Amino acid sequence: xxxxxxxLLTVALFYSCKQEPKNxxxxxxxxxxxxxxIYDVDTNYQKQVDSLFYVINKSMSTYQTNSNISKVNRxxxxxxDTHFIKVLEDAKRIHKQTEGVFDPTIGTIVxxxxxxxxxxxxxxxxxxxxxxxxxxxxxxxxxxxTSVYKKHPETFIDFNAIAKGYAVDVVAEFLESKNxxxxxxxxxxxxxxxxxxxxxxxxxxxxxxxxxxxxxxSILKAIPLQDNAMATSGTYRKFxxxxxxxxxxxxxxxxxxxxxxxNILGVSVLAPNCMTADAYATAFQAMxxxxxxxxxxxxxxxxxxxxxxxxxxELETISLNGFPE
Numbered sequence: 001x002x003x004x005x006x007x008l009l010t011v012a013l014f015y016s017c018k019q020e021p022k023n024x025x026x027x028x029x030x031x032x033x034x035x036x037x038i039y040d041v042d043t044n045y046q047k048q049v050d051s052l053f054y055v056i057n058k059s060m061s062t063y064q065t066n067s068n069i070s071k072v073n074r075x076x077x078x079x080x081d082t083h084f085i086k087v088l089e090d091a092k093r094i095h096k097q098t099e100g101v102f103d104p105t106i107g108t109i110v111x112x113x114x115x116x117x118x119x120x121x122x123x124x125x126x127x128x129x130x131x132x133x134x135x136x137x138x139x140x141x142x143x144x145x146t147s148v149y150k151k152h153p154e155t156f157i158d159f160n161a162i163a164k165g166y167a168v169d170v171v172a173e174f175l176e177s178k179n180x181x182x183x184x185x186x187x188x189x190x191x192x193x194x195x196x197x198x199x200x201x202x203x204x205x206x207x208x209x210x211x212x213x214x215x216x217x218s219i220l221k222a223i224p225l226q227d228n229a230m231a232t233s234g235t236y237r238k239f240x241x242x243x244x245x246x247x248x249x250x251x252x253x254x255x256x257x258x259x260x261x262x263n264i265l266g267v268s269v270l271a272p273n274c275m276t277a278d279a280y281a282t283a284f285q286a287m288x289x290x291x292x293x294x295x296x297x298x299x300x301x302x303x304x305x306x307x308x309x310x311x312x313x314e315l316e317t318i319s320l321n322g323f324p325e
Contacts, residue, residue, distance in 0.1 A: 021198040023182075031057070031164060033188030039175055040182040040198045049171060056167050059083040060159045062107070073107075073156050078147040087159055087166050087275070088143060094162075094279045095138040098295070102283035103254035105136050107158025110252055136254060164190045165231050165278025172274070184225075185274075192229040192274045206230060211265040211307055211315070220307065221317070223324040225270075231277035233285045234266040234307075254286070262288055263309045270303035270323060277302075296321050 026037040026046055030053045037049065059081050061067045068084050071077040080088075094102045109132055140151035150157075159166075164187050172185045172192045182195030184204045193204045203224035210220035211234060252259055267284045271277035280302060284292050289308065296302060303323040310316050319325060 023197070023199055031061070031167065031188065032063070033164075035187040036184075037171065037175075037186075038184045038197070039180045040195070041178070041180055043178070045175070045178070048174065052170055052174060053167065055081075056083055056163070056170065060087065060163045062158055062160070069157055069159065072148055072150070075150070075153045078149060080146060080148050082146075083166070083170075084148070085143060085146065087162055088141070088148065088157075090166075090275055091159070091162055091279065092138055092141075094276070094283065097299075098280075098283045098287070100137070100254055101287050102161070102279055103136065103138050104157050104159050104161065105138055105141065105155050106252045106254045107156040107160075108132050108135050108154065110158060110160075111156060161233075161282035162275055162279045164188050165229070165274035165276070168192045168229065168274035168278075190229075190231045190274050190278055191225060193225045194227055196226065208232060208268050208305060208307075209234070209266070221305070228270055229272065229274035229277045230268060230270050231274055231281045232266060232268040233281035252286070262286070264289065264306055265309060265315075266307040267292075268305040268323075272301060293320065 021040070023038045023040055024042060024044065026035075026044070026049060028035060035053075037045075039045075057064060058067055060069050060083065062069055062073070064070060068077070068080045072080065091102070091104050095104075109129065112128070112132055135152045135155045137155075140155055141157065142149040142151075168185050168187050168190050169192060171187075172183065172194070175183050175185070176194070180194075182198055184191065184193045184197070184206075186206075189209075191206055193206075196202060197204050203226040205222055206225045207219040208221040208223070209232070210218045212218060262285070264285060267281045269277040269281045269284065271280065284295075284304065284306075287295065289306070292304065292306070296304060300321060302321060304320040305323045306318045306320070308316055308318075
């Protein structure tokens, strides 16, 4: 009996001393927004993550004058790094699949309208937009080895609609190289996950913002995210108001050069990697409801959640291709 009591006491002490599983959390500012990393090992990878962010910024930040993309845009250099080539190749693939709707060379118009890093053109009229459109088109950009060539020197490349998602993938793949089995990587709302949240012993849960034009933030929908990536594009945060009081968004129609006319306020895309989700979220914002539905019939790998205004200006949502309810 004494031996049995001793065994019970030993087991009780073992479980009382056993620590609950804990995640490591890293966060900070990058790319003009914030980032958050949660993963299931004790090692602090802050220095390594900062180094990855530095390299990606040096490659593709249009806000850094000495970045590769800035030098290419100013026609000072043609040589770029492997990150740049990878993003450009994927951008070309998505540009082709969306029949030109996704186009990083629309940066020329984005700048002119005042949404980019360059100076806004005052009194921008249809003639000026038409003249700038001759420089738009990803088919005017060529890759040879580690060099990028532009058909027109005035063409401006802007990876803003794909680079954040790519950065999420780079960090996620770094964690996987360190044998991290469970993680959640988020940069400016673009997310990629693997495994589970070990602290809660459940799948990672992420939120989709409710469109609030006043700048406040609230969650419209929460979904589980496991071994997948999600990116969201919205017209309710980054917009301008003209002299007549009309609101127009930063999503530019690459076919016309004008801000997209759409009742879609937010698009969330689930995809195998975050770069793909990021690019399609932007493309779908410009594509419009009917074209999105048609496009998705041939792309079952993409799951989409739309937030839009109906004819009564009431908020509605729709889930496509099996997006989690």
